[in-house]
Amino acid sequence: QSVLTQPPSASGTPGQRVTISCSGSSSNIGSNFVFWYQQLPGTAPKLLIYRNNQRPSGVPDRFSGSKSGTSASLAISGLRSEDEADYYCAVWDDSLSAWVFGEGTKLIVL
Amino acid sequence: EVQLVESGGNLVEPGGSLRLSCAASGFPFNIYWMHWVRQAPGKGLVWISRVNPDVTHTTYAASVKGRFTISRDNAKNTLYLQMNSLRAEDTAVYYCARESRHDAFDVWGRGTMVTVAS
Numbered sequence: 001q002s003v004l005t006q007p008p009s010a011s012g013t014p015g016q017r018v019t020i021s022c023s024g025s026s027s028n029i030g031s032n033f034v035f036w037y038q039q040l041p042g043t044a045p046k047l048l049i050y051r052n053n054q055r056p057s058g059v060p061d062r063f064s065g066s067k068s069g070t071s072a073s074l075a076i077s078g079l080r081s082e083d084e085a086d087y088y089c090a091v092w093d094d095s096l097s098a099w100v101f102g103e104g105t106k107l108i109v110l
Numbered sequence: 111e112v113q114l115v116e117s118g119g120n121l122v123e124p125g126g127s128l129r130l131s132c133a134a135s136g137f138p139f140n141i142y143w144m145h146w147v148r149q150a151p152g153k154g155l156v157w158i159s160r161v162n163p164d165v166t167h168t169t170y171a172a173s174v175k176g177r178f179t180i181s182r183d184n185a186k187n188t189l190y191l192q193m194n195s196l197r198a199e200d201t202a203v204y205y206c207a208r209e210s211r212h213d214a215f216d217v218w219g220r221g222t223m224v225t226v227a228s
Contacts, residue, residue: 033213045207
């Protein structure tokens, strides 16, 4: 069981806006930057959001991140079929002295 | 092209050892922190270990501490993971990843599969 809690699944129809939550604690999200990774089926993870809300070049602005207190969220607007993937939040945990990942959220585009 | 390529994955018996390699190309390997992350079949990502550019600082997840050793050869642009006393629960795809200046894992390899079974 991860120290970061994500919903196991989320879904939406094309064009909709979907949010994925990531809940942690004061030793991780509450005191450090949050990162989000996308893993398409059968592929390696890809960086989607860094330092809470920054997008690497090449990531569409349909993807956005936010953080408040000990929780963070990933929002995907204008949902597309190619967004169907697993999404993971990640953060450094000061108590564990380790990087921790959420358990992942499978996004289904209906 | 910036690239990471893992190798060394195999089928090994419980209690056995294996060394994974991660060959880096297309960027100055010797200035980046590097990490290993694993993913058991059908499961999520789990961070395993990291090493700083000059190998003076290493960190491990509790689940592998004392059994796994991370290292690197900057002259060969290669990251390693020595895995000893392997257990069935170590079965996973092992990814190496580069840590960017923004602390993100911005480059990932395709992974190498390690299966621990008798």
